[in-house]
Amino acid sequence: MNLTDTQKxxxxxxxxxxAARLIKGVAHRTPVLTSRTVDALTxxxxxxxxxxxxxxGAFKFRGAFNALSHLSAVEKRRGVVAYxxxxxxxxxxxxxxxxxxxVVIVMPHDAPAVKLEATRGYGAEVIVYSGDKxxxxxxxxxxxxxxxxxxxxxxDHPHVIAGQGxxxxxxxxxxxxxxxxxxxxxxxxLISGCAIAANHLSPGIRVTGxxxxxxxxxxxxxxxxxxxxxxxxDTIADGARTSSAGKLTFPLILHHVHSxxxxxxxxxxxxxxxxxxxxxxxxxxTGALAAAALLEGKIDARxxxxxxxxxxxxxxxxxxxxLGAPPAAY
Amino acid sequence: MNLTDTQKxxxxxxxxxxAARLIKGVAHRTPVLTSRTVDALTxxxxxxxxxxxxxxGAFKFRGAFNALSHLSAVEKRRGVVAYxxxxxxxxxxxxxxxxxxxVVIVMPHDAPAVKLEATRGYGAEVIVYSGDKxxxxxxxxxxxxxxxxxxxxxxDHPHVIAGQGxxxxxxxxxxxxxxxxxxxxxxxxLISGCAIAANHLSPGIRVTGxxxxxxxxxxxxxxxxxxxxxxxxDTIADGARTSSAGKLTFPLILHHVHSxxxxxxxxxxxxxxxxxxxxxxxxxxTGALAAAALLEGKIDARxxxxxxxxxxxxxxxxxxxxLGAPPAAY
Numbered sequence: 185m186n187l188t189d190t191q192k193x194x195x196x197x198x199x200x201x202x203a204a205r206l207i208k209g210v211a212h213r214t215p216v217l218t219s220r221t222v223d224a225l226t227x228x229x230x231x232x233x234x235x236x237x238x239x240x241g242a243f244k245f246r247g248a249f250n251a252l253s254h255l256s257a258v259e260k261r262r263g264v265v266a267y268x269x270x271x272x273x274x275x276x277x278x279x280x281x282x283x284x285x286x287v288v289i290v291m292p293h294d295a296p297a298v299k300l301e302a303t304r305g306y307g308a309e310v311i312v313y314s315g316d317k318x319x320x321x322x323x324x325x326x327x328x329x330x331x332x333x334x335x336x337x338x339x340d341h342p343h344v345i346a347g348q349g350x351x352x353x354x355x356x357x358x359x360x361x362x363x364x365x366x367x368x369x370x371x372x373x374l375i376s377g378c379a380i381a382a383n384h385l386s387p388g389i390r391v392t393g394x395x396x397x398x399x400x401x402x403x404x405x406x407x408x409x410x411x412x413x414x415x416x417x418d419t420i421a422d423g424a425r426t427s428s429a430g431k432l433t434f435p436l437i438l439h440h441v442h443s444x445x446x447x448x449x450x451x452x453x454x455x456x457x458x459x460x461x462x463x464x465x466x467x468x469x470t471g472a473l474a475a476a477a478l479l480e481g482k483i484d485a486r487x488x489x490x491x492x493x494x495x496x497x498x499x500x501x502x503x504x505x506x507l508g509a510p511p512a513a514y
Numbered sequence: 515m516n517l518t519d520t521q522k523x524x525x526x527x528x529x530x531x532x533a534a535r536l537i538k539g540v541a542h543r544t545p546v547l548t549s550r551t552v553d554a555l556t557x558x559x560x561x562x563x564x565x566x567x568x569x570x571g572a573f574k575f576r577g578a579f580n581a582l583s584h585l586s587a588v589e590k591r592r593g594v595v596a597y598x599x600x601x602x603x604x605x606x607x608x609x610x611x612x613x614x615x616x617v618v619i620v621m622p623h624d625a626p627a628v629k630l631e632a633t634r635g636y637g638a639e640v641i642v643y644s645g646d647k648x649x650x651x652x653x654x655x656x657x658x659x660x661x662x663x664x665x666x667x668x669x670d671h672p673h674v675i676a677g678q679g680x681x682x683x684x685x686x687x688x689x690x691x692x693x694x695x696x697x698x699x700x701x702x703x704l705i706s707g708c709a710i711a712a713n714h715l716s717p718g719i720r721v722t723g724x725x726x727x728x729x730x731x732x733x734x735x736x737x738x739x740x741x742x743x744x745x746x747x748d749t750i751a752d753g754a755r756t757s758s759a760g761k762l763t764f765p766l767i768l769h770h771v772h773s774x775x776x777x778x779x780x781x782x783x784x785x786x787x788x789x790x791x792x793x794x795x796x797x798x799x800t801g802a803l804a805a806a807a808l809l810e811g812k813i814d815a816r817x818x819x820x821x822x823x824x825x826x827x828x829x830x831x832x833x834x835x836x837l838g839a840p841p842a843a844y
Contacts, residue, residue: 237547237794457831
C-alpha cells in the first residue's frame with residue numbers, strides 16, 4: 185500500500201468530513217458501548233460502535249442521507265431508485281422521506297419481512313423481484329431510464345462511502361486513537377469509508393474487514409489484488425451476500441485496509457447471541473461479523489484498544505430459529 | 515399525600531445522593547435512548563433509561579452494591595445471603611465479588627437458566643429451593659443465623675431503595691425536569707427510590723408505577739391504602755411476582771408515587787417485542803412494564819416529556835417461545 189498516493193482515490197477524508205456535516209442532527213450519533221465481560225474475555229479494551237441503534241437500525245442511513253442530500257433540485261423532484269437486500273432499502277426510503285424525494289426500492293421477494301415492512305412504512309414504492317430469474321440491477325436501471333430516477337447504489341458510490349465513514353469518525357472523535365478497527369464487509373462501502381476516516385484520525389491503526397466464510401470474495405480479492413466474485417453465497421449474513429466489491433470500494437480497500445478475515449456462520453451466530461445475552465443489544469447476523477472475529481480470537485487483541493463496528497440490528501426477532509440453533513457460548 | 519412530612523420516612527433524597535457517590539465508577543451510568551418512532555407513536559418526547567444495559571443486566575446492581583458497601587468490616591468478612599427470583603441474585607453476587615464479600619444466594623429451582631448460570635458465574639454459592647414446598651425467606655433466615663451472614667433483602671431495605679433511586683437521579687440530572695416518570699413495580703424498591711429522586715429533582719413530576727395485571731397487589735394497596743398481597747401470580751413478568759410491597763416501600767410509595775397502573779401479559783409482550791424490534795435493545799418482560807403502559811396509551815402523554823425506566827434485560831433469548839407467541843405490533 186502506498187499511503188501517500190491518495191489523490192487518485194475516489195473518496196477522501198474531506199468527503200467524510202463533509203458528510204459528517206450534512207448528517208449532523210439527522211443521523212443519530214450512536215452510542216459506544218463497553219462491556220467488562222468482553223474486556224475480560226479478550227484481554228483488550230473494546231469499544232462497540234452501535235450502528236444497530238442508528239435510525240432505521242443500520243449504518244446505511246448515513247450513506248443514503250449523504251447521497252440524497254447531494255442531489256440537485258431537479259434530481260430530488262424526479263426521485264431515486266435503489267436495489268437492496270434490505271438495510272440500504274430502508275435507508276434510502278427514510279432519507280427520501282426526510283428530504284422529500286420520491287423513492288422506488290427494488291427488493292428480492294424473500295427479503296426479511298421486517299425489512300420489507302419497514303421500507304414500505306417509510307413511504308417508498310417497493311418493487312419485488314425473484315432473485316433467481318431477474319437481474320435486480322437491470323430492473324433498477326430500467327426504472328431509472330423510463331422514469332428519470334437517479335440510481336442510488338448500495339455501496340459503490342462516493343457519497344455513500346463518505347457517509348458510511350462518519351461512523352468511524354465519530355468513534356475515534358469520541359474515544360481517541362485505537363490500535364484496531366474491525367468492520368463488517370459486504371460490498372465494502374462501510375469498510376472503505378471507515379478505513380479512510382480511521383487512517384486519518386488514528387495513524388497506525390490496523391483496519392480489518394470481516395466477511396462471512398461463504399462470501400469471502402473481498403478477502404480473496406484483497407489477497408490476490410484482483411477482483412474476485414461470489415454467487416449468492418449461503419450465509420446467514422444477508423447483508424454481506426454481495427457478489428463482489430465495487431469499482432470504487434475495491435481500490436479504496438486495497439489502499440486503506442490492513443487485513444481481511446472470515447468467520448463461519450456458526451461463529452457468527454455465537455457472537456450474535458453473545459451480544460444479545462451479554463450486551464443486551466439486538467444485532468443482526470451481518471452486524472455481528474466484526475465482533476465474531478474478535479470474540480473467536482482471530483486477532484491478538486490483548487492489551488490493545490479495539491473498535492468494533494456493530495453494523496445493524498434488523499433481524500426478525502419473531503423467527504430467530506430460522507437462523508439455526510444457537511451455538512454453545514464462549 | 516403530604517409532601518412536607520418526609521422526616522419519618524425510611525429513605526430520603528440525601529440517601530440517594532450518598533448512594534450515587536458510592537456506586538460512581540462502579541455501576542454504569544446507563545445511556546438514555548430516544549426513538550423518533552416512539553415519539554411519533556405517542557406524541558410525547560420519550561426518554562428510555564436503559565438499566566438493561568447496567569452491569570449484570572438490571573438496575574438491581576445499584577441497590578446491592580450500595581447495601582454491601584455499607585456493611586461493617588466484620589459483616590463483610592462473614593458474608594451475606596439473599597433470596598431472589600433472579601436479578602437481585604446476580605446483583606448481590608457481583609457486588610460481593612467486587613467488594614470481596616462471600617455471597618450465598620437462595621434461588622427457586624425454576625429460575626431462568628441464564629440467571630442461575632450468571633449468579634454462579636459471579637462466584638456466589640447458590641442454594642436452590644422448590645418454590646411450592648419451602649419458604650425462601652425462612653431458608654435464608656436459617657442460613658443467616660447459622661452462618662452469621664447478613665441478609666440483603668431484594669427491595670425492603672433502606673440502602674437497596676436508595677441505590678435504586680440513583681437510576682432516576684441520573685436520568686433527570688442528564689435531561690432536566692420531566693412531566694412523567696413511569697417505573698416497573700414489583701416489591702417497590704425501584705419505584706420508591708426513583709420517586710424520591712424524581713420528586714426532589716423535578717417538582718411536579720407525576721411518578722407512575724406499572725405492575726403486571728396478574729400481580730396487581732401494589733396497585734390495589736395504593737388504592738385502598740392498606741397493604742394487599744398476591745400469591746405466586748401467573749405472569750411472564752418474573753421480576754414482579756413478589757407477594758406484596760414491603761414495610762419500607764409501601765409508605766414510600768404512598769407518599770411519593772402519584773398513580774399505579776397495570777398491563778396484561780399480552781400488552782407486556784407487545785411492548786417487549788417493540789423495544790427489541792424498533793429500539794434494538796434486549797429487554798426482559800418485567801423490564802418492559804413501564805414502556806408497555808406508555809405504548810398502550812394508558813397515560814395521556816401527548817406533548818409531555820416522559821421518562822421510562824427499562825429495568826432489565828435478563829431473558830432467555832434462546833427460548834423466547836416460552837414467553838408466548840409474539841402479539842401483533844402497534
